[in-house]
Amino acid sequence: MAHLQLVKQTSSGLLLPATPESGDFLRSVKIGEWIHADFKRVRNYAFHKRFFKLLQLGFDYWTPTGGTVTSREQKLISGFVNFL
Structure with a gap:
């Protein structure tokens, strides 16, 4: 399973690779090939x-x-314990 980091840089909603590794993976995907992904945002550190x-x-x-x-x-407790 590949982990991609994408960034939205255009107003049209196009997602572009944020890292060279993500770009390499996307270049290996053929045009018209379907890929499935679960997206989540990165936390604000x-x-x-x-x-x-x-x-x-x-x-x-x-x-x-x-x-x-x-x-x-x-x-008081210490005194009582010593008394016993």
Whole structure:
């Protein structure tokens, strides 16, 4: 299976090869030959990077820094354990 990278450069909707490898593959296809493809857009890298940085910020902000036991309670528990 070939992976092609095509770019739309004209207003008529014509897709042109974006890489030399894509151009080589398209030259090997005969005129009139049918090919089937599933198209998807490439992700915007800058947006993707910002989104995951925002997730990291949210995780850092809402992650609790302390435990559920306060230092005073911890002292009481430690004293009780030493008593036993």
